[in-house]
Amino acid sequence: MSQTDAPRKARLRDVSRRTILDRTARLLVERGYSSTSLREIAKAVGMKAGSLYYHFDNKESLVEEILTEGVVHVQESVGAALDAARDAGPMERLRIAMECHLRTLHEQSDYASAHIRCFAHVPPEIRHRLRKVREEYDGVWVQLLKDAEDAGSLAEGIDPHFLRMALFGLLNWTLEWRLPPDRSLEDLTYQFYRIVFEGAARDGS
């Protein structure tokens, strides 16, 4: 009846729901989509498998919500960092986006890394809807590269579309490694930025 009543009533439900999402995201990263069973998820949460259906319609919608949120996490993280560096030049903004993308994947969001690792193995309908969600985040990079191009910072003959694909490959593939713990993500970003934009070859080779 009070204003705090409705939130309090809804709290346990929301907490449990969030716990399920968190634990499932972790399992999806570790074992992939098909190998993560509802009973495994339930055990990680401290429930029984059937109880998951109180919070989600089925396994697919649970996973879809996680993978969708994964894109949102990366997009918000990169977006916030770019907003904070609104005055930086286009190349510096690209470097910031690279570091932020890497940091979200490796240190901040199991949702994001679950998205990368499971996308290809998820049912086609989900994958189709996830493509739509990706497009908005893709747009951020399209704009970043367009800004760099307009500023005359990109070399001639470089196709921005391929460059974007190359960047995604570089950044997302790092999930396949065990990151060397002696090197920071800042180092990694610096190396990748140098390779992709300044080139790994000595000038004139």
Next chain:
Amino acid sequence: MSQTDAPRKARLRDVSRRTILDRTARLLVERGYSSTSLREIAKAVGMKAGSLYYHFDNKESLVEEILTEGVVHVQESVGAALDAARDAGPMERLRIAMECHLRTLHEQSDYASAHIRCFAHVPPEIRHRLRKVREEYDGVWVQLLKDAEDAGSLAEGIDPHFLRMALFGLLNWTLEWRLPPDRSLEDLTYQFYRIVFEGAARDGS
């Protein structure tokens, strides 16, 4: 009794076995490890599921053989191309290796693409043994980059280990795309080579 007798006796067995491997590789690329069932494989071959056990101990060893052969395909393809260009400079040899790696993944071997797409989702023991198989192919690239470094063709401050990881990310991640059919793999290789080695930024940005 004749010399052709033993081969003829063994032929049907070998043909069937190879058919199983081929069809399974294709299914692994399309649906991933856990979602590819033995009954699906058997149907694609024209057998019943139980009959697969005449040729393989179990699902895991069937898959392991495919993923292992995938590495062999790439390694032999790249190795042959490099042997044919023994006199080329280290940077040209790197370009050749890139194109050959891409071509094997996209046009020549389902075994190779199955390896890339399924490696992370395969049982840990198999993954552990596959790492050993990868190491030899990794050595090819370690040598390529060492040759480039020794020739003074690499920029200072570039860590060859990170550069190799970057290259693998770039090349292998292309399997996540639908390759634009209007662009050849030669174009793609050229773009990637320019980005990674000459840099996507205009000099002095």
Next chain:
DNA sequence: ATTGTTACCTAACATTCGTTTGGTGTAGAC
């Protein structure tokens, strides 16, 4: 004190999975 809702559990459902067992037709060897 009673009622109703919330957030689960128990127990089962039908299916599918990898796998095994016991056969069976066919082809060549003798």
Next chain:
DNA sequence: GTCTACACCAAACGAATGTTAGGTAACAAT
């Protein structure tokens, strides 16, 4: 013509899967 090894099939196994139905403690509202 008989025999034998080969390459497979038929049918089932137990276990695991996603999912559903019915029940039940705990708590809040009345």
